[in-house]
Amino acid sequence: MKTTIKLATIILSVFIFDTAVANNFHIPNYYKNRRTSNIFSSVGWSSRNEVGINYKKVDREDKPEGSGFQDNKYDAFASVLHGYYRINEQFNLEIQAENTGREQDDLPSGEKNENDTLEFESQLGYKFATLPIVMSGGLIYSKDESLEEDSFFGKSTNEVKSIGAVLGMSYKMPNNIFYGLGFKHNDTKREDKDDFGTQKDDQKSQTVNIGMGQVFGDLDSPDAAYEFNITNEFLGSTKFLFLSLQGLYNKNIFQTYGGLLFARATSTGKDIKKYTFNAGVDVSVNDFYFGPEFTASLNKISDDFKAVETNISLQAGYRTSLMEFYLALENETTKFEYDNPLSTDFKSTEQAITIGGVYKF
Numbered sequence: 001m002k003t004t005i006k007l008a009t010i011i012l013s014v015f016i017f018d019t020a021v022a023n024n025f026h027i028p029n030y031y032k033n034r035r036t037s038n039i040f041s042s043v044g045w046s047s048r049n050e051v052g053i054n055y056k057k058v059d060r061e062d063k064p065e066g067s068g069f070q071d072n073k074y075d076a077f078a079s080v081l082h083g084y085y086r087i088n089e090q091f092n093l094e095i096q097a098e099n100t101g102r103e104q105d106d107l108p109s110g111e112k113n114e115n116d117t118l119e120f121e122s123q124l125g126y127k128f129a130t131l132p133i134v135m136s137g138g139l140i141y142s143k144d145e146s147l148e149e150d151s152f153f154g155k156s157t158n159e160v161k162s163i164g165a166v167l168g169m170s171y172k173m174p175n176n177i178f179y180g181l182g183f184k185h186n187d188t189k190r191e192d193k194d195d196f197g198t199q200k201d202d203q204k205s206q207t208v209n210i211g212m213g214q215v216f217g218d219l220d221s222p223d224a225a226y227e228f229n230i231t232n233e234f235l236g237s238t239k240f241l242f243l244s245l246q247g248l249y250n251k252n253i254f255q256t257y258g259g260l261l262f263a264r265a266t267s268t269g270k271d272i273k274k275y276t277f278n279a280g281v282d283v284s285v286n287d288f289y290f291g292p293e294f295t296a297s298l299n300k301i302s303d304d305f306k307a308v309e310t311n312i313s314l315q316a317g318y319r320t321s322l323m324e325f326y327l328a329l330e331n332e333t334t335k336f337e338y339d340n341p342l343s344t345d346f347k348s349t350e351q352a353i354t355i356g357g358v359y360k361f
Contacts, residue, residue, distance in 0.1 A: 025229045026170045026180025027213040030222050030248060032255050033282045033289050033317060033326070035082075035358075040168030040182030040209060043094055044125030044134025047220065048084035054356025055079045060102075064346040076102040092125040094138075112149040117142065123166065132172035140164040140186075156194035163187055176219065182209035205235040224249045238267040246278075256281045273300045282315075290316035304339035321360065328354040
C-alpha cells in the first residue's frame with residue numbers, strides 16, 4: 001500500500017508541474033491574452049493592475065480497453081479569483097484563490113468518489129528605486145479532501161494540508177537580461193482514514209530554482225521574450241528535476257508562443273520522466289482575439305508503463321483598455337499503456353469549457 005501511494009504521489013507531482021511551462025519565474029507576464037502565474041521574483045517586475053475571475057467546467061471519462069471493465073465518468077470544476085496591484089512603482093501585491101472539485105457520477109446508489117481542493121497564494125514583490133534588483137516573498141496554503149464510499153471496502157477519507165513559503169530575487173542587466181534565484185519550503189500533513197484505522201504522514205520539501213530570461217523591445221509590449229529555468233525539489237527520499245524553456249514572438253496581429261519541459265522524479269526503485277511540448281498562436285482583430293493552443297506530453301513511468309497526453313484548446317475573447325471577457329474550449333486525451341499482458345490499458349478523455357473576465361485599473 002505505501003509503495004502504491006508513493007508512486008501515485010510522484011506521478012501526480014510530475015503531472016501537476018506541467019503548468020510550469022507557462023509560469024513566469026523571473027520575468028513578468030508578457031502574454032497578451034493568456035495570463036499565467038507569477039512566482040519567485042517575477043512578482044517584483046510585474047506591473048499588472050487588475051482583478052479577474054474564471055470558472056472551468058470539466059466532463060471526464062476513464063475507459064478501460066477490454067471487456068469486463070466498467071467505464072468511469074466524472075464531473076469536475078475549477079474556479080479562480082486573482083488580483084494584481086502595483087503600489088508606487090515599487091511594491092507589487094499578487095493574490096490568487098482557487099477552488100477545484102471532482103465527483104464520480106456513475107456510481108451505484110450509496111457509493112461516492114469525490115474530491116475538493118482549496119489553494120490560496122499571496123506574494124509581495126519589491127523593486128529597488130536605485131538598483132536593478134527586485135525581491136519577493138509569499139505564502140501558499142492548500143487543503144485537499146477526498147471521500148470514497150464503497151459497498152465492499154467501506155468508507156475512506158483522505159486529507160492533505162500544505163503550507164509553504166516562497167522567496168525570490170532577480171537582477172536586471174543591460175539589454176533587458178534578467179537573472180533570478182528562487183526558494184520554496186513546504187510542509188505537508190496527510191491523514192488517511194478507513195474502517196481499518198488511521199495513517200498519518202508529515203513531509204517537508206525544499207525547492208531551489210535558478211533562471212534567466214530576456215525581453216526584446218518595450219518591456220510592457222515586447223517584440224519577443226524568452227525564459228529558461230532549472231528547478232530542483234527534494235521531498236523526503238524523492239527528488240524532482242524540472243527544465244523549462246518558454247518564449248513568445250509578437251508580429252503585427254499575431255502573438256506566437258511555445259515551451260518545452262523536461263521533468264524527472266526519482267525515488268527508491270523508481271525513475272519517472274516526462275517530456276512536454278507546448279505551442280500556440282493568438283490573432284487580434286480590433287478588440288477581438290482568438291487562437292488555438294496545443295500541448296503534448298510523454299510520461300515514461302516505468303519500463304512497461306507509459307502515459308501519452310494531448311491537449312487541444314481554442315480561446316476567444318473581447319478586450320478593451322479597461323476590461324476583458326473570454327471563452328475557452330478544451331479537449332484532452334491521456335492514454336495509459338502497459339507492456340504487460342496482466343495489466344489493462346485505458347484512456348482518459350476530458351472536455352472542458354472556461355469562461356472568465358478581467359477588470360483593469
